[in-house]
Amino acid sequence: MKHKSLLPPRRRAREVKVGPFVIGGDNPVIVQSMTATDTADADSTVAQINALAEAGCEVVRITVDTRKAAAALPEIRRRAAAPLVADIHYNFKLALEAAPYVDKIRINPGNIGSEENIRAVIEKANEFDLPIRVGVNNGSLERDIAIKHGAHVTDNVLMPPEAGYPAEALVDSALRNIEILEAHNFTRTIISVKSSNVPLMVKAYRMLAAACDYPLHLGVTEAGTKDNSNIKSSLGIGALLLDGIGDTLRVSIAARATGEKIEEVRTGFKILQALGLRRFGVEIVACPTCGREDQGFDTTKIALELEEVNSRLSKPVKVSVMGCYVNGPGEAAEADLGVVASGKAAKIYRRGQLIDSLVPFDQVLPRMTELIQTFHEAEAVPASAD
Numbered sequence: 001m002k003h004k005s006l007l008p009p010r011r012r013a014r015e016v017k018v019g020p021f022v023i024g025g026d027n028p029v030i031v032q033s034m035t036a037t038d039t040a041d042a043d044s045t046v047a048q049i050n051a052l053a054e055a056g057c058e059v060v061r062i063t064v065d066t067r068k069a070a071a072a073l074p075e076i077r078r079r080a081a082a083p084l085v086a087d088i089h090y091n092f093k094l095a096l097e098a099a100p101y102v103d104k105i106r107i108n109p110g111n112i113g114s115e116e117n118i119r120a121v122i123e124k125a126n127e128f129d130l131p132i133r134v135g136v137n138n139g140s141l142e143r144d145i146a147i148k149h150g151a152h153v154t155d156n157v158l159m160p161p162e163a164g165y166p167a168e169a170l171v172d173s174a175l176r177n178i179e180i181l182e183a184h185n186f187t188r189t190i191i192s193v194k195s196s197n198v199p200l201m202v203k204a205y206r207m208l209a210a211a212c213d214y215p216l217h218l219g220v221t222e223a224g225t226k227d228n229s230n231i232k233s234s235l236g237i238g239a240l241l242l243d244g245i246g247d248t249l250r251v252s253i254a255a256r257a258t259g260e261k262i263e264e265v266r267t268g269f270k271i272l273q274a275l276g277l278r279r280f281g282v283e284i285v286a287c288p289t290c291g292r293e294d295q296g297f298d299t300t301k302i303a304l305e306l307e308e309v310n311s312r313l314s315k316p317v318k319v320s321v322m323g324c325y326v327n328g329p330g331e332a333a334e335a336d337l338g339v340v341a342s343g344k345a346a347k348i349y350r351r352g353q354l355i356d357s358l359v360p361f362d363q364v365l366p367r368m369t370e371l372i373q374t375f376h377e378a379e380a381v382p383a384s385a386d
């Protein structure tokens with residue numbers, strides 16, 4: 001069953017091409033992540049990029065912080081299975097070196113010095129038809145904007161205002177960077193205004209969405225370790241997507257290992273899936289269980305194992321797992337496949353139709369796994385259909 005979307009009309013951002021994707025307009029919201037390897041080590045960087053890509057990550061950002069990192073880019077580009085973004089701070093020469101090997105540059109024009117440096121980066125971006133992401137972050141605001149919004153200087157150190165920067169500071173910085181790019185007739189711009197403070201970041205994006213028509217890259221920065229980040233990202237990114245704001249996203253998790261980096265991608269897709277904006281892989285709807293759960297049927301274990309066993313499937317399949325008959329058939333009617341405990345055996349439904357009414361509880365996992373695989377191969381629609 002396909003519900004009509006209850007979201008408001010999406011903010012209409014201008015379209016900007018990033019590799020094979022178009023970001024903005026009514027194109028799908030793209031999920032990004034970032035490597036945590038030393039980019040100069042091409043082997044480990046390519047391994048992490050490709051693991052992220054295999055998990056569904058659509059665009060991967062890598063830091064280009066040294067000449068050695070820039071020198072590794074041709075090799076990384078040759079072997080990478082995803083479009084790449086070079087993340088650059090301060091050193092405009094690294095952007096010039098990276099441009100031939102990436103699909104986007106993340107740099108803040110306000111941070112790279114003279115007018116001449118800015119012009120050189122823009123000319124290089126034009127030569128390779130690259131977009132630029134202006135990535136404003138409240139930890140690295142331009143000095144004068146920080147002071148305008150309450151920071152003070154003590155012993156030559158910039159101290160943020162006690163109550164933190166207001167959302168207006170992030171927006172001022174974003175608009176200044178846009179202005180610099182527009183002064184050079186550059187409009188292939190994507191913008192982010194990230195903060196680790198969820199209400200602040202939501203307010204800043206809302207203000208920016210009203211002030212320009214550039215596509216917005218959503219994220220809660222420095223969101224912490226997995227559980228904390230999942231909650232903060234879901235709230236911040238989710239609130240904006242619920243408003244129809246946002247064209248691409250990154251969930252940021254404090255993690256170095258590839259397995260944990262992949263969580264960023266999974267959470268990103270889960271946010272989009274929960275809002276009905278994208279469908280990707282197996283989505284399990286499971287009841288919370290209660291004292292009514294039929295004895296011998298373990299809803300939690302079945303849901304977790306079905307998720308785990310099918311975690312590599314990329315096309316959308318919605319599966320419901322319900323511990324008793326109370327809400328079981330109703331949920332099954334809205335799923336592609338549903339299993340409902342019903343006394344001493346389970347009932348299995350396919351798109352609401354009962355296809356098996358006497359599945360022993362210990363046979364539920366293999367039977368559902370087989371059905372999910374068959375459904376995935378035979379009937380699932382492409383992941384980007386929404």
Ligand code: SF4
Binds near residue numbers: 288293323327
């Ligand atoms: S479906 Fe049944 S077992 Fe699951 S929470 Fe509802 S009443 Fe409880």
